[in-house]
Amino acid sequence: MTESLLIRPDDARYRGLISGSNTRWVGTPDYIRLALNTEQVVEALQQAVDDELRVVVRSGGHCDEDFTANGKVRAVIDVSALDAVYFDARMGAFSVGAGATLGRVYSTLYKRWGVTLPGGTCPTVGAGGHVAGGGYGALSRLHGLIVDHLYAVEVVVVGSDGRVRPVVATRETDDPNRDLWWAHTGAGGGNFGIVTRYWFRSPEAAGDDPARLLPAPPAELIVSDVSWSWDDLDEAGFARLVSNFGAWHERHSGPESAHLSLYSQLKLQHRSAGSFRMSTQIDADEPDAEQTMDAFLAAMAEGTGATYTVNDRSRVPWFYAVKEWFGFVEAAVARWKVKSTYMRRSLPEPQLDALYRQLTREDYPHPYAMVALVSYGGRINAVESGATAAAQRDSIIKMLYVTLWTDPSEDERHDRWIRECYADVYAATGGVPVPGEVTDGCFINYADADLADPALNDSGVPWHRLYFKDNYPALRAAKAKWDPREVFSHGLSIRA
Numbered sequence: 165m166t167e168s169l170l171i172r173p174d175d176a177r178y179r180g181l182i183s184g185s186n187t188r189w190v191g192t193p194d195y196i197r198l199a200l201n202t203e204q205v206v207e208a209l210q211q212a213v214d215d216e217l218r219v220v221v222r223s224g225g226h227c228d229e230d231f232t233a234n235g236k237v238r239a240v241i242d243v244s245a246l247d248a249v250y251f252d253a254r255m256g257a258f259s260v261g262a263g264a265t266l267g268r269v270y271s272t273l274y275k276r277w278g279v280t281l282p283g284g285t286c287p288t289v290g291a292g293g294h295v296a297g298g299g300y301g302a303l304s305r306l307h308g309l310i311v312d313h314l315y316a317v318e319v320v321v322v323g324s325d326g327r328v329r330p331v332v333a334t335r336e337t338d339d340p341n342r343d344l345w346w347a348h349t350g351a352g353g354g355n356f357g358i359v360t361r362y363w364f365r366s367p368e369a370a371g372d373d374p375a376r377l378l379p380a381p382p383a384e385l386i387v388s389d390v391s392w393s394w395d396d397l398d399e400a401g402f403a404r405l406v407s408n409f410g411a412w413h414e415r416h417s418g419p420e421s422a423h424l425s426l427y428s429q430l431k432l433q434h435r436s437a438g439s440f441r442m443s444t445q446i447d448a449d450e451p452d453a454e455q456t457m458d459a460f461l462a463a464m465a466e467g468t469g470a471t472y473t474v475n476d477r478s479r480v481p482w483f484y485a486v487k488e489w490f491g492f493v494e495a496a497v498a499r500w501k502v503k504s505t506y507m508r509r510s511l512p513e514p515q516l517d518a519l520y521r522q523l524t525r526e527d528y529p530h531p532y533a534m535v536a537l538v539s540y541g542g543r544i545n546a547v548e549s550g551a552t553a554a555a556q557r558d559s560i561i562k563m564l565y566v567t568l569w570t571d572p573s574e575d576e577r578h579d580r581w582i583r584e585c586y587a588d589v590y591a592a593t594g595g596v597p598v599p600g601e602v603t604d605g606c607f608i609n610y611a612d613a614d615l616a617d618p619a620l621n622d623s624g625v626p627w628h629r630l631y632f633k634d635n636y637p638a639l640r641a642a643k644a645k646w647d648p649r650e651v652f653s654h655g656l657s658i659r660a
Contacts, residue, residue: 205358
């Protein structure tokens with residue numbers, strides 16, 4: 165067996181591999197190992213354990229926090245080269261390497277078998293962390309979370325004796341390793357070991373024809389991108405628009421609701437941007453799809469006193485949209501900070517007031533500050549809360565708070581705004597969206613270490629309940645069993 169590629173600080177490649185996509189986080193590891201297969205991951209992890217080094221794994225490198233690029237980390241195991249996507253006849257499921265990007269996954273599954281997975285809309289995200297966190301995307305209202313189709317996972321784990329081995333865990337009820345599969349359906353990456361590959365097959369699928377074992381994407385989509393000028397909206401009009409978005413999803417987010425193929429992102433940029441956008445898609449083959457899109461846009465504009473500008477309204481192949489369409493596939497910015505919320509209801513008036521206040525602040529004229537409301541629910545909500553580690557199963561909208569920038573000297577300024585914005589919106593519940601009638605905690609794939617800081621989370625609700633709710637005790641048990649030495653840890657990792 166050949167060894168994994170070893171990259172140390174004197175290697176020209178080192179500088180390009182000590183940071184992920186969010187370049188505000190830069191590590192100083194003793195080395196990076198690029199593994200080409202599971203055996204090399206085993207060897208690399210065993211070496212790090214034997215040397216008693218703090219070790220992390222990286223696949224796509226899209227972590228929002230410093231969990232992989234951290235000064236305490238001494239060894240990075242990079243699995244980005246484990247990117248094979250193929251049908252595994254022995255398992256009767258599709259094998260996806262942990263390093264495969266979502267774009268590669270979608271392209272391979274679609275071109276070879278005409279199927280897909282309901283994952284995220286950013287094609288450069290790696291499968292490794294995306295799946296483990298319970299990823300969602302534009303087809304999730306129609307087909308559930310990506311983990312709702314997860315059949316098995318291969319994980320390289322460290323035993324209590326310090327020995328490293330690969331384990332395959334499936335969703336089969338008689339699998340003695342099933343708890344390890346379950347732990348990878350929403351707990352987030354970097355918790356139990358190193359994922360080398362996943363296998364996918366829909367629970368209801370039958371037979372051995374690969375083309376029938378995962379969902380088929382729509383052949384064609386109707387896509388829409390519209391924008392509102394801030395100059396056309398007063399505070400009442402803004403509140404009505406956001407409320408309209410929430411009200412539509414309250415009506416249409418049950419598992420059996422009509423129009424589950426309609427997915428939309430309302431991207432509320434700061435007033436200094438001049439305008440903000442809403443991008444929407446619907447299956448063009450849905451009965452009366454054009455009329456449904458028209459009705460949706462009319463419902464958004466109703467009572468706002470403003471008209472929107474149409475930036476795009478077209479029919480496009482699904483495969484084009486998932487790779488290229490500007491409504492969802494957007495360029496990344498070097499530095500960012502994010503926060504999140506699951507919404508069970510429309511935003512109540514105090515939250516709307518705070519949102520408007522923060523997005524129109526004159527002391528923070530930053531056009532790349534944004535709060536996005538994203539379609540959720542549908543078939544996601546057909547799954548029981550404890551069936552996967554992704555506990556939030558009755559929400560209608562997922563919210564993303566994000567600010568993006570490039571200048572390192574402005575880190576503190578942008579962190580301050582997003583923290584103040586979040587604290588203002590959730591002032592009634594200690595500055596965070598505690599599980600309750602309106603909100604239901606946070607999404608681990610939008611990692612936010614602030615939630616574990618008592619100075620920034622005054623709710624009395626611990627960070628792990630915000631992310632995992634009643635599933636945390638079972639996750640702790642899995643941690644104790646599969647990572648008893650706590651080899652894998654970061655700011656929001658499961659504690660044994």
